[in-house]
Amino acid sequence: MNPAPALAYTAFAGQRLLARGRLAEVAVAVHAAAARGGDAELLVFDDRTGQQVDLHLGGDADAVAERYRESVDQSAADAADDAPPENEAPRGRGRPRLGVTAREVTLLPRQWDWLAAQPGGASVTLRKLIDQARKRGEAGTRQRLAREAAYRCLNALAGNAAGAEEATRALFAGDRDGFADRIDAWPADVRDYLLALADGAFSGADDESESGATAA
Numbered sequence: 001m002n003p004a005p006a007l008a009y010t011a012f013a014g015q016r017l018l019a020r021g022r023l024a025e026v027a028v029a030v031h032a033a034a035a036r037g038g039d040a041e042l043l044v045f046d047d048r049t050g051q052q053v054d055l056h057l058g059g060d061a062d063a064v065a066e067r068y069r070e071s072v073d074q075s076a077a078d079a080a081d082d083a084p085p086e087n088e089a090p091r092g093r094g095r096p097r098l099g100v101t102a103r104e105v106t107l108l109p110r111q112w113d114w115l116a117a118q119p120g121g122a123s124v125t126l127r128k129l130i131d132q133a134r135k136r137g138e139a140g141t142r143q144r145l146a147r148e149a150a151y152r153c154l155n156a157l158a159g160n161a162a163g164a165e166e167a168t169r170a171l172f173a174g175d176r177d178g179f180a181d182r183i184d185a186w187p188a189d190v191r192d193y194l195l196a197l198a199d200g201a202f203s204g205a206d207d208e209s210e211s212g213a214t215a216a
Helices: 023-036 061-082 109-116 121-158 164-173 176-183 188-215
Strands: 009-013 016-021 042-046
Touching: 009 023, 009 188, 016 023, 016 188, 023 042, 023 061, 042 121, 109 121, 121 164, 121 188, 164 176, 176 188
Parallel strands: none
Antiparallel strands: 009 016, 009 042
């Protein structure tokens, strides 16, 4: 099972996968399941965060689809409003603007000497070092968010299952094989979903060590 795509939601009926896709599609599937009745608890998760989503299922299937189609469309519009404008002003001929800002940097003499000896000089080297540090930080953030998403869903779907506590410890320890072993006997839909959500929690550590090796 591949990692969760952006704008994807997943619904479970008990421990059985009910639907997965955009929120409007999942909401319609949950609406139909609720109409059929049954004892299985219906849970919907945001795949990006692992947070449970409360759905308003009033009306018919078309009304539910329209309600959550509008919700997603509005979220996309808000994100577009926050994005930086493209081609804000026409660019003239000549060398493109770098967008750099000059500010004072205080370093020890030996540090200035080291920077000056690097290919491209001090400014180029500092920019490269900062970019490498940012990449390592972003990898760590992705790892943390994936771990938290998997933890939330594990608690909701299998918090009382055999091995849940051990699986949680393996998840937070970054032990991919240990996590997979602890949940291997769980219902296939739950197991595969948790493995997909947790994938980034384990791969992030590898990314960080590779970035560190490059920077060194």
